[in-house]
Amino acid sequence: MRFMTGNKCARAAITAAAFVLSLALTSGAARAQDKTYTMKITLATINDQIHAFAKNFAAALEKNSGGRIKPEIYPASQLGPIPRQAEGVQFGAIQCQLVPPEFLVGIDERFEVMAAPGLVTSMAQGQKLAADPDVLKLMLSLGADKGMHGVGLFMVNPSAIASRAPIRHLADFKGKKIRIFASPFQSVAFDRLGSTPVAMSLGDVLPALQQGAIDGAVASTAVFTAFHYQDAAKYATETGQPAIFAIVEISKKWYDTLPPDLQQIIDQTAATESVAVNPQATEITNNSRKVWTDGGGELISLPADEQAQYLQLVSSVGEDVSKEKPGLNDAYKIVAAAAARIK
Numbered sequence: 193m194r195f196m197t198g199n200k201c202a203r204a205a206i207t208a209a210a211f212v213l214s215l216a217l218t219s220g221a222a223r224a225q226d227k228t229y230t231m232k233i234t235l236a237t238i239n240d241q242i243h244a245f246a247k248n249f250a251a252a253l254e255k256n257s258g259g260r261i262k263p264e265i266y267p268a269s270q271l272g273p274i275p276r277q278a279e280g281v282q283f284g285a286i287q288c289q290l291v292p293p294e295f296l297v298g299i300d301e302r303f304e305v306m307a308a309p310g311l312v313t314s315m316a317q318g319q320k321l322a323a324d325p326d327v328l329k330l331m332l333s334l335g336a337d338k339g340m341h342g343v344g345l346f347m348v349n350p351s352a353i354a355s356r357a358p359i360r361h362l363a364d365f366k367g368k369k370i371r372i373f374a375s376p377f378q379s380v381a382f383d384r385l386g387s388t389p390v391a392m393s394l395g396d397v398l399p400a401l402q403q404g405a406i407d408g409a410v411a412s413t414a415v416f417t418a419f420h421y422q423d424a425a426k427y428a429t430e431t432g433q434p435a436i437f438a439i440v441e442i443s444k445k446w447y448d449t450l451p452p453d454l455q456q457i458i459d460q461t462a463a464t465e466s467v468a469v470n471p472q473a474t475e476i477t478n479n480s481r482k483v484w485t486d487g488g489g490e491l492i493s494l495p496a497d498e499q500a501q502y503l504q505l506v507s508s509v510g511e512d513v514s515k516e517k518p519g520l521n522d523a524y525k526i527v528a529a530a531a532a533r534i535k
Contacts, residue, residue: 227260228259228260228261228262229260229261229262229446229450229454230262230263230264230287231250231253231261231262231263231264231287231288231446232263232264232266232271232286232287232288233246233249233250233263233264233265233266233287233288233289233290234266234269234270234271234277234280234281234286234288234289234290235265235266235267235268235269235277235289235290235291236267236268236269236273236274236277236291236393236394236395237267237268237394237414237415237418238267238268238418238419239267239414239417239418240348240349240412240414240415240418240476240480241346241348241349241412241414241438241469241472241473241476241477242290242291242348242438243265243267244469244472244473244476245290245346245438245440245465245466245469245473246265246267246290247265248465248468248469248472249263249344249440249461249462249465250263250264250265252461252464252465253457253458253461256457256460256461257454257457260454261454261457261458263288268395269393269394269395271286273393273394273395273396274291274295274393274394275295275298275393277289277291278291278295278296278298278299278441280443281339281340281441281442281443282299282338282339282340282443282445283339283443283445284339284443284445284446286443287442287443287446288440288441288442288443289440289441290438290439290440290441291438291439291441292306292307292348292373292436292437292438292439293306293307293331293334293345293437293438293439294306294307294373294374294375294377294378295373295374295393296334296335296340296439296441297374297375297376298374299334299335299338299340300334300335300338301517301519301520302330302334302519302520302523303331303334303335303439304375304376304377304520305330305331305377305510305514305520305523305524305526305527306331306345306434306435306437306527307373307375307377307378307434308377308434308509308510308513308524308527308528309377309378309381309433309434309503309506309507309509309510310433310434310503310506310507310508310509310510311434311435311510311527311528311531312347312435312531312534312535313350313432313433313503314350314432315347315349315350315473315474315477317531317534317535318347318350318435318437319346319347319470319473320534321347321435321527321530321531321534322345322346322347322437322466323466323467324530324533324534326526326529326530327345327526327527327530328345330523330526330527331345331439332344332345332439335441336444339443339444339445340441340442340443340444341441341442341443341444341447342439342440342441342442343440343441343442343458343459343462343463344439344440344462344463344465344466345437345438345439345440345466346437346438346466346467346469346470346473347435347436347437347470347473348412348414348436348437348438348473349412349413349414349435349436349473349476349477349480350412350430350431350432350433350435350436350477351410351411351412351431351432351433351434351435351436352410352411352412352413352416352428352429352430352431352432353370353408353409353410353428353429353431354401354408354409354411354416354421354425354427354428355368355407355408355409355425355427355428355429356401356404356407356408356424356425356427357407357427358427358429358490358492359408359427359429359492360429360492360494361494361495361498362385362494362498362501362502365382365385365386365387366385366386366387367386367387367388368387368388368407368408369387369388369390369405369406369407369408370382370387370388370389370390370406370407370408370409370410371389371390371391371392371397371400371406371408371409371410372389372390372391372392372410373391373410374391375391376513377434377509377510377513378410378434379391380509380512380513381433381434381506381509384505384506384509385502385505385506390406392406392409394411394415397409397411397419398419398420398421398424401421401424401425402423402424408425409421409425411436412436412477412480413428413430413477413480413481413484413491414476414477414480416428416480416484416489417480417483417484417487417489420487421489422484422487422488422489426488426489426490427489427490427492428484428489428490428491428492429492429493429494430491430492430493431494431499431502433502433503433506440462440466442458442462510524510528511524511528
């Protein structure tokens with residue numbers, strides 16, 4: 193009988209261990225490929241451009257991942273008001289939030305730069321601004337140290353003001369309490385108009401209008417129609433300022449647990465769908481205006497000279513608000529320079 197020497201025994205043991213490790217790694221990789229990941233997508237609105245993006249994004253993700261990502265969509269603040277949604281994303285309880293970025297100013301004040309009035313004056317310009325490489329580099333990087341991983345940005349709608357009494361002239365803004373998004377850029381703009389700005393999450397707006405706690409609210413016409421604001425505030429003044437954008441934020445805590453291929457699929461799918469939604473967003477905007485008037489609402493435009501005066505009054509807000517804050521001012525200059533390039 194022949195016996196192996198010590199060296200031969202050692203080599204045999206190493207070979208066997210390597211084989212076992214290889215099997216374990218192969219088995220582990222196979223299990224990772226088979227594992228599915230639930231992605232809760234939360235948003236405050238329903239039946240608008242953001243909801244449309246959510247449905248497109250969810251369908252594309254499930255297809256592109258071969259079913260390994262299972263998205264679930266929760267519109268109309270089903271997972272709580274916007275601040276609670278953001279906290280859920282930061283801590284990993286919610287995997288994705290779609291929201292106008294200025295609502296995230298508590299995480300990083302630079303999120304509000306897209307809300308600076310006067311940046312764009314049309315859907316087409318806003319869509320170009322949202323796709324600008326410098327803007328994307330800035331906006332998608334925000335919140336990375338606070339649990340957020342930005343993957344997409346798109347134009348939602350020019351803003352309008354739904355009001356209980358008609359706002360037909362600049363003078364009509366004076367003395368009115370107007371709901372705004374959580375942004376000093378918006379609050380300063382309405383201060384200049386003589387209004388009292390009131391920051392408020394979307395779920396609280398309609399009851400406040402119904403009860404007379406506020407006189408009007410900034411949002412998109414698609415939101416007005418989806419939540420039937422006509423019943424409480426039948427007038428919608430289309431100032432177009434500021435433009436409303438939405439950012440796509442993924443929970444970094446959750447994202448970091450994913451295999452690299454799924455991380456790449458999420459990043460690429462969000463980038464693709466952020467552009468692909470543009471024609472649909474424009475169509476929803478146009479249709480919502482008709483739905484508003486068909487439902488008994490009235491659309492109002494300021495007289496041309498007063499609209500020009502309005503733009504002149506608010507267009508310096510971004511620079512004025514940010515000039516004492518270097519980080520915010522640098523961010524504003526990036527977005528303002530991109531906006532100037534596309535005009």
